[in-house]
Amino acid sequence: MTKVNVYVTLRESVVDPQGIAAKEALQTLGFNEVQNVRIGKLIELELDGTAAAIEGRVTEMCEKLLINQVIEDYRFEIGEVAGQ
Amino acid sequence: MRFAVLKFPGSSCDLDMFHAVNDIVKADVECVWHTEADLSLFDAVLIPTGAAYGDYLRPGALAKSSAVISQLHEFAASGKPILGVGNGFQILVEAGLLPGAFLMNKSLKFRSGQAKLVVQNAETSFTSGYEAEQEIALPFAHAYGNYCVNAETVTQLKDNKRIVFTYKDGNEDGSTEAIAGILNEQGNVLGMMPLPERAVEAIIGGTDGLPLFQSILKNGSEQHVSQA
Numbered sequence: 407m408t409k410v411n412v413y414v415t416l417r418e419s420v421v422d423p424q425g426i427a428a429k430e431a432l433q434t435l436g437f438n439e440v441q442n443v444r445i446g447k448l449i450e451l452e453l454d455g456t457a458a459a460i461e462g463r464v465t466e467m468c469e470k471l472l473i474n475q476v477i478e479d480y481r482f483e484i485g486e487v488a489g490q
Numbered sequence: 491m492r493f494a495v496l497k498f499p500g501s502s503c504d505l506d507m508f509h510a511v512n513d514i515v516k517a518d519v520e521c522v523w524h525t526e527a528d529l530s531l532f533d534a535v536l537i538p539t540g541a542a543y544g545d546y547l548r549p550g551a552l553a554k555s556s557a558v559i560s561q562l563h564e565f566a567a568s569g570k571p572i573l574g575v576g577n578g579f580q581i582l583v584e585a586g587l588l589p590g591a592f593l594m595n596k597s598l599k600f601r602s603g604q605a606k607l608v609v610q611n612a613e614t615s616f617t618s619g620y621e622a623e624q625e626i627a628l629p630f631a632h633a634y635g636n637y638c639v640n641a642e643t644v645t646q647l648k649d650n651k652r653i654v655f656t657y658k659d660g661n662e663d664g665s666t667e668a669i670a671g672i673l674n675e676q677g678n679v680l681g682m683m684p685l686p687e688r689a690v691e692a693i694i695g696g697t698d699g700l701p702l703f704q705s706i707l708k709n710g711s712e713q714h715v716s717q718a
Contacts (some may be wrong), residue, residue, distance in 0.1 A: 420638060421664070423596050471555065474548055474584070476591035477638055 408453050409485035410464050412472060415446040420477050457484045491710040493519040494532040496562075498553050501577070502540030503687070510687040511536070515703045524558040529565045533710055539576025539631070539685060549592055549634045550580030559585050571615055571706050572679045576632055579671075579681030588674055588681045589647075590639035595632070596664035602631035604695075605684045606658035607670050611651045614673060615709040616680045619701030625658060626698035628684035635663035635683050637670075647672055655682055 416422050422444050429443040449472055453460050464482055473480045495507045504521050511519040520532075529535060543552035553559070566572055566587055574582040582588045595601055604627045609620040620626065639647070644667055647653050655671035671682030686699025 419640070420593065421596075423594055423598050423636075423664070427598055471551065472547070474551070474591045476589075476640070477593060 408455060408457050408460055410451040410453060410460065410482050411485065412449040412451065412464070412468060412480055412482040413446060414449065414473050414478050414480050416444060417477055417479055460484065491517060491533045491707055492531065493517055493534045493536055494527065494529060495519060495521045495536050495538055496524060496527060496529075496558065496578075497521055497538070498524050498540075498542035498556065498581070500540050500542045500544055501538050503538045503576070503685070504540070506685075507536050507538040507575075507687045510690045510699070511703060514690045514700065515707060517703075517707050524553075524556045527558050527561065529558070529561045532565075532570075534571045534573070534706055535562065535565060537572070537574040537578030537581055538687070539578055542577055542581055545577075545634070548580075548584065549577060550582075550584035553581045554585045562587065566674065566676070566679050569676065569678050571710060573616065573702075573706065574679075574681045575685050575687065576630075576683055579683055580634065582679060582681045587679050588672060589643045590637055590666075590672070592634040593636040593638050593664070594634055595636050595662070597662060600631075600633040601635070601663065602629070604628070605630045605670065606660075607655045607684060608658050609654070610656055611654045611673075613651070614654060614677055614680070614705075616673075616702055616705050617654055618709060619705040627689070627696055628686055628699055629688040629695070630684045632663070632683055635665065637665040637683070639666050639669070650675065652677075654680060655684065 424445045425443040429440055432440045468480050493511050495504050497504045508521055511517050580592050583590050607626050609624045612620045612622040652673040654673055657668045657670050661668040673680050686702045689696040689699035
């Protein structure tokens, strides 16, 4: 079993209303050093197959379903084989 | 002319759509479940609003894993009309039948009410019953109404008159160019966030949605006659 973490972020050109609201909330709490907040998603996958074999498959999963390339970017990390 | 109302798990306004077409427009219409649908039996497909697959991942995203989506692509390629409203619009975008994507409303709130719209193109098979630049009011109800599309696509949409409806004043959800509804390149797939099926009877607050259904019926029926 291989574990993959897919990190989904909003494209830089896309305004993130949640991030703006979170930034303002942090500043209200006194964290005035906060200049910018962007909120994304973490998708954890557990897959059969070796790390080398799954890279292309995960790319395909991201582009077919997991992310929308109009508004989102992604990167993923292939983790250690989970001990069963 | 036969209409299908295409249902996914989580579609919740299919009966509003059925009622509008069956009882008010008085056309032949059937609600069909996505796994059992044979779209070749129909002349027009209506995708109602709701929250298909619970809006998980992104609104409309999981619906594109349904087998009916390849049928929808064929249906669109054949030139027959497809209308997606609210979540139906989001499904059409995620399925790649219309460009763009949806973000959460700028206010981060679910909003509902009457949207004032301008009919930007009254020469489509969906809007021939309206006047050019007519101002209409249609209900809306969405949390992800913030239509997002890049500058290059906006230019294409504008150049080909594919922006069909815009919000008149107040584009509170933040849609690019105040877009409320767009057409595909071929002109036979319309997606819109406002809900015309909720505005077909004066007794429930307006009839500005009625010309849209009547236009589809009229243009579809004329096409039938010319093909016969």
